[in-house]
Amino acid sequence: xxxxxxxxxxxxxxxxxxxxxxxxxxxxxxxxxxxxxxxxxxxxxxxxxxxxxxxxxxxxxxxxxxxxxxxxxxxxxxxxxxxxxxxxxxxxxxxxxxxxxxxxxxxxxxxxxxxxxxxxxxxxxxxxxxxxxxxxxxxxxxxxxxxxxxxxxxxxxxxxxxxxxxxxxxxxxxxxxxxxxxxxxxxxxxxxxxxxxxxxxxxxxx
Amino acid sequence: xxxxxxxxxxxxxxxxxxxxxxxxxxxxxxxxxxxxxxxxxxxxxxxxxxxxxxxxxxxxxxxxxxxxxxxxxxxxxxxxxxxxxxxxxxxxxxxxxxxxxxxxxxxxxxxxxxxxxxxxxxxxxxxxxxxxxxxxxxxxxxxxxxxxxxxxxxxxxxxxxxxxxxxxxxxxxxxxxxxxxxxxxxxxxxxxxxx
Numbered sequence: 001x002x003x004x005x006x007x008x009x010x011x012x013x014x015x016x017x018x019x020x021x022x023x024x025x026x027x028x029x030x031x032x033x034x035x036x037x038x039x040x041x042x043x044x045x046x047x048x049x050x051x052x053x054x055x056x057x058x059x060x061x062x063x064x065x066x067x068x069x070x071x072x073x074x075x076x077x078x079x080x081x082x083x084x085x086x087x088x089x090x091x092x093x094x095x096x097x098x099x100x101x102x103x104x105x106x107x108x109x110x111x112x113x114x115x116x117x118x119x120x121x122x123x124x125x126x127x128x129x130x131x132x133x134x135x136x137x138x139x140x141x142x143x144x145x146x147x148x149x150x151x152x153x154x155x156x157x158x159x160x161x162x163x164x165x166x167x168x169x170x171x172x173x174x175x176x177x178x179x180x181x182x183x184x185x186x187x188x189x190x191x192x193x194x195x196x197x198x199x200x201x202x203x204x205x206x
Numbered sequence: 207x208x209x210x211x212x213x214x215x216x217x218x219x220x221x222x223x224x225x226x227x228x229x230x231x232x233x234x235x236x237x238x239x240x241x242x243x244x245x246x247x248x249x250x251x252x253x254x255x256x257x258x259x260x261x262x263x264x265x266x267x268x269x270x271x272x273x274x275x276x277x278x279x280x281x282x283x284x285x286x287x288x289x290x291x292x293x294x295x296x297x298x299x300x301x302x303x304x305x306x307x308x309x310x311x312x313x314x315x316x317x318x319x320x321x322x323x324x325x326x327x328x329x330x331x332x333x334x335x336x337x338x339x340x341x342x343x344x345x346x347x348x349x350x351x352x353x354x355x356x357x358x359x360x361x362x363x364x365x366x367x368x369x370x371x372x373x374x375x376x377x378x379x380x381x382x383x384x385x386x387x388x389x390x391x392x393x394x395x396x397x398x399x400x401x
Contacts, residue, residue: 026236026377027233029229029232029233029236030229030230030231030232030233030321031229033229033232034228034229034230073289074286074289077285077286077289078282078286081281081282081285082282084281085278085279085281085282088281089278104325104328104329104332107280107281107324107328108230108321108324108325108328110281110285110324111285111320111321111324112321113233176389179392180226180227180228180229180388180392181226181385181386181388181389181392182385183229183385184381184382184384184385184388185381185382185385187381188374188377188378188379188380188381188382188384188385189378189382191377191378191381192371192373192374192378192379193373195372195373195374195375195378196372196373199372199373
C-alpha cells in the first residue's frame with residue numbers, strides 16, 4: 001500500500017475501531033441506550049445518524065472557506081438540523097413503522113454529539129473527500145456499536161433476532177433486557193468485556 | 207382525559223425519569239457525576255435553562271410556527287432558540303448575578319447540546335400540553351434530573367473506595383449502577399396513572 005492509500009484507509013477505519021464514538025469516546029449515548037431494544041430499531045437509528053453525519057460533514061467541508069470561525073457553531077447546527085429534518089420527513093413517508101418506534105429520537109439526532117463533534121474536529125479542517133470518508137467511518141462505527149447492543153438485547157430480552165425466534169426451549173427470555181434498565185446493564189457488561197479483552201491483549205504483547 | 211397537574215409533575219419526575227427511563231441528557235449524567243456538589247450545580251443550571259427553553263419554544267411553536275404552517279421548521283428553530291437563550295442567560299447572569307454565574311460556571315454553555323433540554327421541548331409539544339401543563343411538566347422533568355444526578359453522584363463517590371474488579375473500573379460499573387437505579391425508578395411506573 002502506498003502512503004496515500006494507507007492514510008485514506010486510516011481515516012476510514014479510525015471511527016470504526018480506534019475512536020469508536022460509543023465504545024471508546026462515550027459520546028452519542030442517549031440514542032444508543034434508548035433505541036437499542038431490537039436490532040431493527042438500532043440499525044435504523046444507526047443508518048439515519050450515519051446519513052446525517054456524511055451529509056453534514058460534506059456540507060461543512062465544502063462551505064468551510066465561507067464559514068467565519070466566530071459563528072461556526074451556530075452554522076454547523078443549522079446544517080445538521082436541516083439534514084435531520086430531511087431524514088425525519090423521509091422516514092415518516094417511507095418507513096412509518098420505524099419512525100414511530102424511534103419516536104422523539106429522530107429529531108434528537110441533531111444534538112448527537114458525534115455529528116457536531118466531527119464537523120468541528122474534522123470536516124471544518126479537511127477537504128470534502130476526506131470529510132465524507134471520515135463521516136462514513138464514524139457512521140459505520142456508530143452503526144456497528146448500536147447494532148451490537150440492539151442484537152444482544154433482542155436475543156436475551158425477547159428471544160428473537162430480526163423477528164426470528166432463536167430462544168432455547170425451556171429458557172424464558174429475560175424481559176428486563178428490553179426495558180430501560182437492561183440498556184444500562186448490557187452496555188456496562190459489554191464495556192467491561194471489551195476492557196478485559198484489551199487488557200489481556202496488552203498483557204500478551206508486553 | 208386530561209391528566210392532573212400533580213400527576214404530570216410526579217410522572218415526569220420519577221416514573222418517567224428523564225435520565226433513567228427516557229435516556230435523555232446522559233452526557234452530563236456520566237460526565238459530571240463524580241462529586242455531589244458539582245452534580246447539584248449542574249442540576250440547578252438545567253432546571254433554570256430547561257424551564258425557560260420549554261416556555262420559549264412552546265410559545266414560538268403555537269404562536270409563530272403553527273399559524274404560519276411552518277411546523278416542519280421546529281427542529282431548526284428550537285435548537286437555535288435554545289442556543290441563543292443559553293447565551294443570553296449566560297450574559298445576563300454574568301452582569302447581574304455574578305455569584306450565581308460563578309456557581310453555574312462551565313455548565314451553562316455545555317447545556318446547549320444537552321439533549322434533555324431539546325427533548326423536553328419536543329415532548330411538551332408531542333403530548334399536546336397547554337402552557338401551564340408544559341411548565342409543570344418541565345419542572346417535573348428537571349427535578350427528576352436533579353434527583354437522579356445527585357443520587358448517582360453520591361453513590362459514585364462511595365464507589366471510589368470500593369474494591370472493584372479491574373475490568374469494571376470507571377464507566378462499566380457506572381453503567382451497571384445506573385441500570386440498578388433505573389430498575390428502582392421503574393418500580394414507580396403506573397403509580398400516577400400516566401405512562
